[in-house]
Amino acid sequence: MNPLYNFLQTIDNLVWGPPLLLLLVGTGFYFTLRLGLLQVRHLPLALGYLFKGNKGKQSQGDVSSFAALCTALSATIGTGNIVGVATAIKLGGPGALFWMWLAAFFGMATKYAECLLAVKYRETDANGQMIGGPMYYLEKGAGQKWLAKLFALFALGVACFGIGTFPQANAIVDAAYLSFEMPREITVVILTLLVAVVTLGGVKSIASVASKVVPAMALFYIVACIMVLGAQYAAIPEAVQLVINSAFTGHAASGGFVGAGIMLAIQSGIARGVFSNESGLGSAPMAAAAAKTDSCVKQGLISMTGTFFDTIIICTMTGLTLVVTGAWQTDYAGAAMTSYAFASGLDATLIGPMMVTIGLMFFAFTTILGWNYYGERCVTYLFGVKAIRPYKVFFLVLIAAGAFMKLDMIWLIADIVNGLMAVPNLIGLILLRDVIITETKQYFQQLTPPPSQMQPA
Template sequence: MEKLIELIHGINTFVWGLPMVVAIVGIGLFLTVLSRFIQIRKFMRMWRETFIRTFRKESSGEGDISPFQALNVALGGTVGVGNIAGVATAIAAGGPGAIFWMWISGIVGMGTKFFEVALGIHYRTREPGGPMVGGPMMYISRGMGSRWRWLAFAFALFGALAAFGIGNMVQANSVAEGLQYFNIPSWITGIGLLIFVGLVTIGGIKRIAHVAMFCVPVMCVLYMLGAAAIIIWKINYIPSVLTMIIHDAFHPRAAIGGFAGATIMQAIRYGISRGTFSNEAGLGSAPIAHATAKTDHPVRQAFWGMMEVFVDTVIMCSATALVIILTGAWSSGETGASLTIHGFSSLFGLKFGSALVAFCMVLTAYDTNIAWCFYGETCAAYLLGHGRIVRYAYRFLWLPFVLIGALLKLDAVWGIADILNGLMAVPNLIALIVLAPLVVKLIHNFENSLPVSRTFPLQKTPGRD
């Protein structure tokens, strides 16, 4: 078993190594330049097209759920353990300078997610008797032609399988670990989670959206209030911490306390990889959720995609990072969620600090579980056709793995899930490069109020063609 875990770890290190990081960031920079830095140029427009438009109840067009609900489902899949434990791991391995590179990955990722969501909306179709279907498998097969359908098949296969690991068992395991802080046995957590996940996922995207609209805002507000209290408590140290982050991004950090020291390459690698792992820009998962939104233009929903990355990486991840660095917890020698708990406990005490972080981890892991069930079933429906039958079969198959994930140690599952998650990015990144000019045209049409010429009608295209 140890040799198997070592093999999986080796493959995982290769898949998520420097080439993948360079590819994701490099393609993100390419898309950013091609769109004339749309995440900066249209930053205020992003706010107007998202939350301000929602408060005015200005949403129209084809779709199953509101744009805000689609954002919450997508955030349910992205805002998770990575924001709490992943950021801590990046700091523990790469030092404070890793946060600078995490910000870079977030800014670049906003542009990548914009292109993903725009393509997901443009090439989506209505599944007979089911929801809107979009995502990389759709814009590869429809946008790149039948010769590339094998690439769409590859993405859907990786997505349908990866969901059971990264979206299901790993998240269930995180919930079980989190509830152990409240002395709840793992088997009780597993059974309870199985029931609550089943009650939601069986209802499809609309029920998932309603639950996500409660869980995601509650978690974000609760976590940010706790982080804000610590930031205000240590506000005098903010300038020196920001200076430290920028300085360490370009200069090696020597060992201090329990921190072993880090090179510049470690800061870059862990900052960018953890940021990408958190916001999932380039992986192609979130466009599946955004494609179900009621919207009248691909670019309008693409602004919600940009907002998703901004909330996840620039706001949530930064809050975790500031808590860890401001409190001095980063040099304690801890890593992962324990490091984040160490930071929160500086103000709130160990009991309340650990309970706050654990509760937020439970909510985010539950959100991620139900969101990834929809991602996985959509990929399976693309692969096998017969949408409704396949979707229900996938949902029922999903539930036993929830219980398994809550009960077992998942070292091997973590590794395999990471590998499949990374492999999802390859077809998606290829498609983003090929179809990027179309998104530029969509941006031009939107900015000049020109009609969108759809290659495929929404209602007439059945199945996976």
Template sequence: MEQLNQLIENFASFAWGLPLLILLIGGGLYLLVLSRFLPFRYFTHAIQVLRGKYDDPNDPGEISHFKALTTALSSTIGMGNIAGVALAIAVGGPGAIFWMWISAIVGMSTKFFTCTLAVLFRGKDSDGQLQGGPMYFIVEGLGKNWKPLAVMFSLFGMLGALPVVNVNQLKQAINDIILIPNGMEVSFSSNLTIAIILVLVTSIVILGGLQRISNIASKLVPSMVLLYFGLVLIILGINYEVVPKYFVLIFTDAFAAENFSGEPFLGGVLGALVLLGVRRGAFSNEAGIGTAPMAHGAAKTDEPIREGLVAMLGPAIDTLIVCTLTALAILVTGVWETTSNNGVTLTASAFNNAFPEIGSYLLMICVCVFSISSLFSYSYYGTKCMSFVFGAHNKHYYNYFYILSIILAATTSFEMMINFIDGVFALMAFPTMIATILLAPRVVKEIKIYFNKHKQL
């Protein structure tokens, strides 16, 4: 098991090398400049679209803008915001959060382009159903000769959509917050029991398809965000005197890298800190990875730009707001310096510091909702990838593979699961970003048409 863990860690480190860093950040900056900073200029227009101001029930697609965003957010607002942020601080210190912010700001532009393309170049699966996502915009936008790139995305997408990190951290939260404090023994049997319960809950929802997934996500996501916001704001209120100090520390430590404890990259710890921030940012908001375009590609709209505008709100909500709140809660309570905890357990320590005895249980409610809603959305992504490669008539087989992965994730280590997903996400990002950069001029052309039509310029 140790050898397998080391092999997966080496795979993740290799995949997250300099080429991917250049592609994600450099490519995102290129898209930002090419669009003349559109994500920031039309932020209010994006919110109007999200609220349904321009909805037309006769538009093609399966779900509303709001449901598309909440379906995408239910997979990104999850353990990346609780466990991922905690891991970033445990390894990189406060400065890692700054580079997560940079990843999100650049990621807003990337999300706009990828999700616009997902609607602009929708294709049909073998059942004749309209579908969106990187595999479809690669083939429809770049041509049939690029199909190997689309197949590469889909094959790695089937692995990247497995809910292994969410399940693993939910198991850890149940063990550390409920079982161990109450004197119950944690063993393979207890972990297997947790997995079986999750399998039953997940099966009921995912076998119901996208409509059931989006209906549940649209109800769960806003409520879980509000609950989490409220709890973290109380923590910040209790520790209001030190909030400015740690907010400033995020900026200063981003360049000093004094709290980084990992391996150097590009000859130094600063390069490693930047890479850590981008890597955790990608896990948090998935900009450039290619999962969100699959949800947004199903939106009921015939305006690709409109869906891109809605999608770009994702990284802002996910990383700039939710991740920042988690980070400040961990920093102001001081638990990042006083414990050796990692992942969800470190965040639980921060909650316990502010709410003695009940804090970890309050977080447990959030963790359950975050994790379980993520389970629903990821299964949809995996079945879309399966449909593309093996035909829509075979997509239901993915659900069985998906359910088996829940059992695997609940009985293995956090490090193995996070490294596995990191590595697979990296290999999904290459085809997504390459195709997006090549098709970017088409999006720019659509931007001009859209805003001239709606007199927004």
């Protein structure tokens, strides 16, 4: 094995080890307590805001709250929902799904907090567009400019050399070749042109495409999962019981499954859950900052629904599909495991894998769009608006090159930088905790009329 690869693997294990996972979940746990279970009590209100928007109100911003959420979801709903869930269950057993739920539950409070700050501390760039995110609340709110620059560098690295380019382009090219026998060169040209058409138009163009494609692709994938679960409905109660029991007891090896203890279930479930919904990593706030909204709290509520949709709904669908079909006990791994689950669940060897392939291609494409925008915001913060066009051209070159690269080392580097993004962001959330709590209390006090104004029963 390559010594450099072994070294990077060690670094990756350290970055995504217990300290970062505890910091991620612990931050969410803290805000869950201090905000009074906001993600439970105000989820219906958040969903109402999402679909009602700010009609009739003059609000600052570039795109609607719904479009901003879809831009964030375009980056988070991706291959992690298909490959990540399968990897977590392969390593940690069915119990890993329970710990994904737990990470998502606390992650909703973290997502609320970071997106609230993104809107509160956003500003307008030289092109007249709204710009915000961890860079701005770290500098303007927490007074930590060096941490702001560090976050921007890590996020730019993920956008250009990690999740935003190479793995996604490679996944699309491979899927098109294996399922449709499309030559890789043709797929690369089409993909690069599509990315260019969408991203060169800026955030409004990206948000316009995301607000149409993201709901459609999510609905397509959920329907596919429901078809499998509907065919296996009798096994669902037993599958849920297995998930919960395995979370606290571990699971013995059987079939192609390697067996897992409780700690492995916890670590793989939380790590893949956070990787999927990105709560606490600091990516979604950059999209939230562009939203047309009259309240940072309102946008925070809308943004936290992204974690709900990504993990509580879509990852759960994938996880239950893997368990009810017994795919988790086979020798398959990653996307191949999910393809097997659909093939066996639908009793159709062609339709099942085709659904997974189409889902993967759409998920990967929208992830490219979302991370292109995140990279643009980081470039603007570090170098100004003059660097946007060179960045976009460079990004397109990376997309074209990524389809032909070996990904083991690249994915490992991306995983490391992705984890490092979270550290300055979480420090910012902790330093600005009083701002988050104060803004939240003031907002809900305004929503609730004082007792003297309430009509007697």
